[in-house]
Amino acid sequence: VSLSQPQYQLVFYSLVVAGLALFAQFVKTWVSAGEVSSRYRPALYASMCICGVAFLSYVFLALKFDSGYQLSGGQYVPTAESVNSYLPRYMDWSVTVPLLMVEALAVSTLTGGRARQTRLVAMSAAFLMIFTGYLGAGVIGNGTSSSAMLLWGIISTVFFALLYVVLLGVLRASHEGMSPVAYLGYRNAVFLLLLVWVWYPIAYGIHNWTSGGTATTIIQVGFCAADIAAKAGFGAMIHKVAKVRTADDM
Amino acid sequence: VSLSQPQYQLVFYSLVVAGLALFAQFVKTWVSAGEVSSRYRPALYASMCICGVAFLSYVFLALKFDSGYQLSGGQYVPTAESVNSYLPRYMDWSVTVPLLMVEALAVSTLTGGRARQTRLVAMSAAFLMIFTGYLGAGVIGNGTSSSAMLLWGIISTVFFALLYVVLLGVLRASHEGMSPVAYLGYRNAVFLLLLVWVWYPIAYGIHNWTSGGTATTIIQVGFCAADIAAKAGFGAMIHKVAKVRTADDM
Ligand SMILES: CC1=C(/C=C/C(C)=C/C=C/C(C)=C/C=O)C(C)(C)CCC1
Numbered sequence: 493v494s495l496s497q498p499q500y501q502l503v504f505y506s507l508v509v510a511g512l513a514l515f516a517q518f519v520k521t522w523v524s525a526g527e528v529s530s531r532y533r534p535a536l537y538a539s540m541c542i543c544g545v546a547f548l549s550y551v552f553l554a555l556k557f558d559s560g561y562q563l564s565g566g567q568y569v570p571t572a573e574s575v576n577s578y579l580p581r582y583m584d585w586s587v588t589v590p591l592l593m594v595e596a597l598a599v600s601t602l603t604g605g606r607a608r609q610t611r612l613v614a615m616s617a618a619f620l621m622i623f624t625g626y627l628g629a630g631v632i633g634n635g636t637s638s639s640a641m642l643l644w645g646i647i648s649t650v651f652f653a654l655l656y657v658v659l660l661g662v663l664r665a666s667h668e669g670m671s672p673v674a675y676l677g678y679r680n681a682v683f684l685l686l687l688v689w690v691w692y693p694i695a696y697g698i699h700n701w702t703s704g705g706t707a708t709t710i711i712q713v714g715f716c717a718a719d720i721a722a723k724a725g726f727g728a729m730i731h732k733v734a735k736v737r738t739a740d741d742m
Numbered sequence: 743v744s745l746s747q748p749q750y751q752l753v754f755y756s757l758v759v760a761g762l763a764l765f766a767q768f769v770k771t772w773v774s775a776g777e778v779s780s781r782y783r784p785a786l787y788a789s790m791c792i793c794g795v796a797f798l799s800y801v802f803l804a805l806k807f808d809s810g811y812q813l814s815g816g817q818y819v820p821t822a823e824s825v826n827s828y829l830p831r832y833m834d835w836s837v838t839v840p841l842l843m844v845e846a847l848a849v850s851t852l853t854g855g856r857a858r859q860t861r862l863v864a865m866s867a868a869f870l871m872i873f874t875g876y877l878g879a880g881v882i883g884n885g886t887s888s889s890a891m892l893l894w895g896i897i898s899t900v901f902f903a904l905l906y907v908v909l910l911g912v913l914r915a916s917h918e919g920m921s922p923v924a925y926l927g928y929r930n931a932v933f934l935l936l937l938v939w940v941w942y943p944i945a946y947g948i949h950n951w952t953s954g955g956t957a958t959t960i961i962q963v964g965f966c967a968a969d970i971a972a973k974a975g976f977g978a979m980i981h982k983v984a985k986v987r988t989a990d991d992m
């Protein structure tokens with residue numbers, strides 16, 4: 493679909509701002525990793541990987557978006573290339589959402605076998621949620637079949653629901669073993685993540701049932717805002733939990 | 743061969759996800775290298791080189807794949823360039839497989855002259871395995887001669903078998919000198935590597951004796967999955983062995 497000039501400018505702005513914010517969070521996490529004891533350090537490593545991967549992905553998205561539209565008659569008209577200007581997000585998510593699970597679990601109170609098992613379940617469910625969503629959005633029926641999108645969207649939502657159950661379970665299990673300050677921070681971080689996640693299936697639905705420049709703009713700007721919150725914002729909150737727990741452990 | 747749209751999307755997805763996963767492992771290994779004592783640090787350096795090289799190679803493969811196919815009549819039709827969209831893998835492997843040997847040996851219990859000699863043999867065999875395979879797949883007979891592929895495939899397989907012997911020998915030799923936990927991790931890592939390796943000659947065979955969009959898709963997606971396991975997965979497992987051995991040495 494074609495975009496008006498304001499719509500195009502808004503989307504391009506969001507893509508670049510999100511990429512730069514993720515880069516900033518990457519740098520911040522890297523240089524301050526020493527604040528946290530080695531026990532919680534894996535959460536920061538995961539966050540660095542997430543922000544680094546997402547930054548690369550935004551560089552690619554912004555370049556694709558830039559070259560995928562041509563200004564003609566006052567409208568930005570997509571070239572053949574740009575039908576795929578939003579599918580690369582799924583490739584980013586396939587790596588980053590499983591890593592978000594590593595990050596979320598690394599500051600919990602789970603240890604040993606229980607921690608490993610929960611992590612495996614959460615990472616697998618996260619990957620399968622994204623991969624099945626990708627099958628619906630871009631593979632089966634070329635991403636233009638409403639019924640395929642609905643079917644695979646529902647399958648994806650099963651994993652989505654499973655992740656809510658797992659993360660809320662981890663939160664409950666961590667209540668006892670953490671100081672109130674640490675728990676409050678952890679609860680807020682997990683709630684933020686689960687709240688922001690709601691946007692992704694909504695965007696998938698908007699993409700499926702409507703089209704047009706306004707819908708495209710809302711979806712793209714929304715993804716950028718959600719990614720900043722779920723990757724950089726969540727990362728900052730988990731960092732703080734790791735710092736509080738480091739101090740509590742002394 | 744032409745690819746259908748779903749096949750094209752799946753291959754492109756795998757290439758980008760593999761590249762991003764390798765990048766994430768590169769970042770993770772870099773920032774967490776301090777967890778390991780200097781004795782085992784070379785394993786992590788090798789892993790960083792492997793993941794870094796492979797990431798670059800995937801960027802190149804993904805860009806080639808993107809520009810090497812043109813959508814026409816609902817099919818992705820290869821341009822003249824794209825016959826070579828899989829040969830660059832051999833160039834990546836020529837560097838990374840010898841480095842995988844460095845990584846695998848650096849956490850073993852071999853020391854001194856024995857370690858150097860084993861490393862030399864393993865690196866040479868690894869390089870020759872890939873180089874002779876490349877001669878069959880891309881050089882002799884322009885990579886279209888079945889008999890050349892068979893001949894050089896067999897020569898390559900001799901080095902392949904030699905590597906199994908060497909690595910299993912190193913594993914046996916390391917049993918005595920390691921703690922049970924370290925050995926178990928080491929055994930799992932080497933087994934994973936040797937298991938995943940089986941895929942590469944199979945893909946070479948598929949490429950030689952069949953053709954068509956489905957075969958191309960299976961080969962490409964399979965290579966991506968195998969590379970993630972043999973480079974990022976193996977790297978994570980060796981990292982853990984290095985950490986356990988560091989603690990054991992205290
Ligand atoms: C439920 C559902 C989906 C959920 C996606 C989610 C929850 C993505 C989260 C991505 C994040 C958090 C990325 C940033 O780090 C899909 C795949 C759109 C397909 C439709 C059904």
Ligand SMILES: CC1=C(/C=C/C(C)=C/C=C/C(C)=C/C=O)C(C)(C)CCC1
Pocket residue numbers: 835838839842871872874875876894895896898899902939940942943946968969972973
């Ligand atoms: C036996 C054999 C082969 C083996 C290749 C292997 C084992 C490649 C491993 C690559 C890895 C592990 C890359 C990732 O790091 C070739 C060359 C296909 C040619 C046919 C015979």
